[in-house]
Structures are given as C-alpha cells and as structure tokens.
Amino acid sequence: MRVFSAALLLIALLAAKAALGASPRTNYLLYCSGCHLPSGIGNPPNVPTLHDELGRMMVVEEMRPYLVKVPGSSQTPLTDAELAAVVNWVLLEFNADTLPEDFQPITAEEVTASRETILADPLKYRIQYWKDYDFE
Numbered sequence: 001m002r003v004f005s006a007a008l009l010l011i012a013l014l015a016a017k018a019a020l021g022a023s024p025r026t027n028y029l030l031y032c033s034g035c036h037l038p039s040g041i042g043n044p045p046n047v048p049t050l051h052d053e054l055g056r057m058m059v060v061e062e063m064r065p066y067l068v069k070v071p072g073s074s075q076t077p078l079t080d081a082e083l084a085a086v087v088n089w090v091l092l093e094f095n096a097d098t099l100p101e102d103f104q105p106i107t108a109e110e111v112t113a114s115r116e117t118i119l120a121d122p123l124k125y126r127i128q129y130w131k132d133y134d135f136e
C-alpha cells in the first residue's frame with residue numbers, strides 16, 4: 001500500500017513538474033499545433049503557416065503585438081511569460097532566415113499589454129499594418 005501511494009505521489013509530482021516547467025516547444029505542441037500543425041505549416045487558406053512571413057513582419061513595430069493578439073495566441077491558457085516564450089520559439093524555429101538581424105525577443109510585459117485587447121478581426125489589422133495573407 002505504501003509503495004502504491006509513493007508511486008502515486010511520484011506521478012503527481014512529475015505531472016506538476018511537466019505543467020510548470022514545459023518547454024516552449026512542448027507548449028507549442030500542446031496549444032498551437034492542433035491548428036498550425038507540429039511543423040508549423042498550418043492548413044492554408046484556413047490556418048496560416050507560421051513559417052517565414054512572421055519573421056519578415058518583425059520590421060514593422062505594430063506586428064509585434066499582432067503575434068499575441070490573434071485569438072489562437074491571446075486566448076491560450078498559457079501565462080504571459082509562457083506565451084512570450086512560445087512566440088519567440090516560433091520566430092526562431094520557423095523564421096530564422098527572415099527575422100531582422102536586430103530582432104529583440106518579445107517580452108512577457110509586451111504580451112501582458114498586447115493580450116488585453118484581442119483582435120476581433122485579425123485580418124483587418126494585418127492588412128492595415130502589413131499586408132494581406134499570401135499563401136504562395
């Protein structure tokens with residue numbers, strides 16, 4: 001019986017550790033890949049790819065908050081710090097070739113500020129500050 005409860009405790013501890021200390025990659029797989037796929041290519045035109053163009057967007061200041069204002073990001077159960085880490089991971093993992101050289105990682109504080117206002121119409125904001133979806 002004692003061995004049994006020790007095993008249960010161990011499982012609970014491991015689960016808690018996983019929940020607290022999940023890597024950005026794991027959080028991406030858990031909270032984003034359902035739509036954007038594990039490889040990040042999405043399912044255009046319904047779900048955009050997360051490759052290359054996000055990096056290009058980072059030359060425009062207004063597109064930094066955009067990354068966390070889209071509903072899939074802003075409404076995720078991740079904390080602001082975790083979401084910042086996931087978005088930075090997406091940029092480095094899928095956009096290394098297109099990121100501006102002077103790119104500064106998105107901070108948790110930026111996420112807190114941006115996330116408060118979810119975009120009801122992400123495409124409208126995107127066209128206003130960047131450009132229309134281009135799925136070529």
Ligand code: HEC
Binds near residue numbers: 031046053076
């Ligand atoms: C339920 C499906 C879904 C989930 C889950 C999801 N997204 Fe999305 N994502 C979309 C769709 C659809 C769009 C297109 C804009 C819109 O309609 O919201 C999008 C757009 C985006 C964009 C803008 C892409 C562009 O080219 O304009 C980014 C960045 C993004 N998502 C990041 C994330 C991140 C990071 C997560 C995980 C924390 C996530 N998404 C989770 C469906 C999802």
